[in-house]
Amino acid sequence: MASAAAVVTLNVGGELFQTTTVTLSRAGASSPLASLGPSSPSDPHFLDGDPRLFARLLSFLRHGRLLAPPPPSAALLAEARHFALDGALLASLSPASAFSPLSLRPSALLPLTGRVSPSAVAVCPSPPHPASLAVAHGGVVTCFDAALATRTSVLTPLPAVDSLVAVSPELALAGARDFPGVHLCRFSDDAPAAAPEVLSWPGSPSATVLSMAATSASGAPSAPWLFASFESARRNSSAVVAFDLNSLSPVAEIGRKEVFGADIEAAIPATKLGWLGEHNLLLAAGSHSSPSGVVGDIRLWDIRASTTVPVWEVRENEDCFADVAASDTLSALFKVGAASGEVFMADLRRLGNGDGIGLETWVCIGDAQRAAAAVSSRRKEGNGCRIDCYCNWVFVARGADVEVWSQVELAPEAGGKKVMKRNWVGSGPSLEVAGDEESIKEKAKIVSWAFGGSRMALARADKRSVEVWDSAPAEICANT
Template structure:
């Protein structure tokens, strides 16, 4: 019978110990330092102290930061940093002592709650360009910001790590592929361009060239998204309107297939792509302005069968005249298993329950606010949507609102009602439309990021009560 492997630190007796850090003496015990975890420097020092029966340990490090780390091990919370110290120094010291994961867990904000958020900080990028595209890595909350022809990368602690100058005139679409690689596209420059933002180097440019059709000429990228196995990019030719959604291999960075090819005058370029991991569906949507108003097109693709399984065009001819409208933006919510959209003219929020997709010819449900003072909704082609869990954030001009699901005890197959979601505003201003218009929004790392037109700063919204250093 195989003997069980035991943690050698667990068998050590808990002894009082003295630690001299930079000339400042601290009284603690071996159990506290062992709480840093096996393999950390502090746990190893506690082991040496117990085995060698030393009277004191000496560390030539910053005593103020050691005091903060020691308090973290005691209380599982970070105290306010002393004067003259900043977050960068704390992270360096935490990595030295082997307790960086403890610091991460304390600095990481709680789950984003649209009913209890506040503007925590503003990120300023280099140069004078305004932000045009945002991408967040959901695994750790690191961020890429496109502004002008540059892209700036921020790590999990929102520290500015690098700014990379690209060959693009302006960055229209952006997608983080990993903690160092980012893909981007622009209507002004053909191809999908991949950069290593940590090294500030161009890695590869990818072209949609798997066709002999002469109408396909210098295709540009208008939207990007990723799944666990592929990169999806919306390519459109510079002439003729031919477009497709290309599948890019994330390892070789080459186009391996495409789906949803369109050509001719009726072709609409997907300006937004989103991936539904649970269903294995790729959602593509576009809104185009014309001489007679706006037209919108939404399509769902099964990437395994390479087939389009559903589409929706607006204005929809089957609807009544007063209900005909085109959506300004849309977003998916995998937690709700649905798609939200907002109208250009009406400003209505509507929900498509994917569970009912095959049962109804018009599957959209209008979301209605029961409170009279919040029923009026402003339309606009620049309104934006982004979902987070079972809530969706909506921008109307310069204001941000959140539609949150009412937490009722419902069966898993229960249908949503028109009043299943309630509307609230994020800010406390009573007047509407007084702020700078919102240009882009993104959610990730339990944070909401907001970019406004003609403003260089990127707003960071977090749930109230999270720790501030």
Template sequence: MPPFAGLDSNPAPTRTKRDSNIVTVDVGGQIFQTTQQTLTLGGPKSLFSRVSESPFIDRDPELFSILLSLLRTGNLPSRAKAFDLQDLIDEAQFYGVEPLLVNSLSNPAQFDAFNLEKSLVLPLNGRDSPSAIATTPFGSVHVAHGSKITSFDWSMRRKSTVLTGFTAVDSLLAISPSLAAAGATDFSGLQILDLEKGFVRESLNWENVTRSGSTVQGIGSSPEFLFASFESGRRNSNSIMVYDLQSLRPATEIGHCEIYGADIDSAIPATKLNWVSGYGLLMASGSHSGPSGVFGNIKFWDIRSGNVVWEIKEKVDCFSDVSVSDDLSGIFKVGVNSGEVFFADLRNMGAENSWVCLGDGRKVVNGKKEGVGCKIESHGNQVFCSKGGDIELWTEVMMGNSKKREDGLEERVFRKNLMGRVKDMGGSKITNLAFGGNKMFVSRKDQQNVEVWQSSVRGY
């Protein structure tokens, strides 16, 4: 007997005008009553919208009860924890309401930075450690390791692996749950990969003056554009290409530099690209290590005019890593020498000496390079900075009577979480840090897996 018995042949049960909004349905021998309005919350394409057309559905009544509760409240009931998640996923797919289940279990709004626990470890095939991690808004994740990219769906239950044309992947960006952009510093071209079908959909290249191959140094995106930082194979030119995200056709080019002689500043390609939607600007950062130390620059580009709106040149305690936050309207870096976290206020864009040390300012110059390999990422209203095997958590403290600075802006105060770190985080050195949905993804040196840190959500 098909799941929806008599769906197309039997007429809907006769109801009086008074109770015409009440729907009665038999699921696997158990009677349920609900309203037509509740069923429409599943969406016009879901089978819930057709439930009233069938007097009997040959499915599990307990799982139907869980999904009906999801429709009514938008959340899974606590009793859902008694069921295997895969059973719920299969049933949600059958009824056509998997997006509601995803929103309930992996909504970014559920992320609680102060209540993170390691929920599982994602194993990878092969001997290579992760070199890059890319996430999607609702928690699916792509992990580059060696020449492969392994993808996990939002539930972390379904896994697939594709082989790229690179020896190793250095830059990775999720364009969609099934499409990713990948690049390598030792192999020409930006590859657009179809991760479901396992093939290279398109290869994008930058034509430089010397017509030598061009390698990808960094990738970023906005709702409209895909950004790629290229460097020529001879390392004497670099540029940032802007592509239309839908057609993948070139839209414009910014920051094209041809290096002549000892023009060191121009020789630094951008290795990190972040779109700042609140300002409509692209942040591009890159650094270089030489005999005299580490130096670099952070540039904010207006891609419409192709002009640099703000540039910060790093010389004293250059960034080991840098992140920008729209929510906090600020830039955050971890100093390569001090290992301390610094903040620059985007509301004061263009100011000199913008950095404010949030940690121990006395350690700014000590020659030990304590920040080498440290990672920093902002997520929501928090900033996460890896220090070896641990992670510091920084949050802005709202002051009732904040002091006014010389530029007229209120003094902003950031404090480290009282615990000093995400609890029980300790382990080998952290090499990648990424966020997606209500999850934090962490990879460590010499480990062939990815840790998933998650705050508990209702039902699971």
């Protein structure tokens, strides 16, 4: 308990608040709040501010997160700037609308305990929560609060976590290949330090979780839902299972596939899932490598209409995808070719009505000639590439660097149509100097990433830390 000498009484817009110097110090050295000393109710510090907004900011400083809706508003963010909160705090309150990929800059390097490098990162969706961060390293999942000031760790029974979804600041879900179930990690103060709860595929006690995706609170028939891809222990069947996260019970089995005879490609499990809330579509994609090359399936499901027949599907065996993603705001699918490493786009608005396959052929938004040459020579330039969509942008991880594609409208004299243009996050492809050494080394490969609020989080190979990049507005950058 704080001593009486550490208690601070504040008069904010005519309303009295009491807190401690420790709580106010979390606002950061640049904030006038951090310099306020102890004061009594008879002689409080006066602050010119909105008491309703200040009450939320004070709660945020106490707990490192907003405990209740509504989500951070422009007025709350303006109040936080008024009191010059630390840049990391401001960035954690910033909504996705403040995200600017070309303004992303490294803002924090979060060290992890133990000797295992991170294998998966996830950012809590915002709104309604500020963007807290979950990181899997070995069998441990660590959650950092939105301000990146405190952390809580949960030990799972998994030797290594491959898939991670952050549902809220108090809950993450973890899965691993060749180990059964989706493991719940609870980070509340009264939760146990282990993850005993497991979501399993009905009728298959031993299953493999390959990929997970979660809907938003308003984006599913029985919201919120978690979609998890499973493969049976004998690898002779696969399915995507939907779980109701309120009851933690399975509610639907989607696209069950069985192996027939020697055709092991008949039941390729989904290794990438994505939820398109505006379109009410589930993306499920998986690939299989064989002596004849890489074969992959991409399916789109309208689970309101059918859980057995997709609204669109395609099997790829020529420049099959290394990774695939879907964008609600751009109404498009994107992929990185496994052979070419180039980026391709397909317009969701060209889906057929009632007759199934109506999506046009992929359009290369990169170098089409280079892509064709790579396919004909059977190169594998897309190996290890990742692709993801956030807000109005498409991100591609190539080794250690991140490129970003944005949609721009050409001038009327150039036709006025919209095209995708490429740029680089940060300084782009480059080398880094190792501390004060004169030797130069390549940056480590990106193994996982996540986006939320105004942030991007990166995990790199053989690094026992996580990079946090913020695209903070100018007012925030001035305080970092």
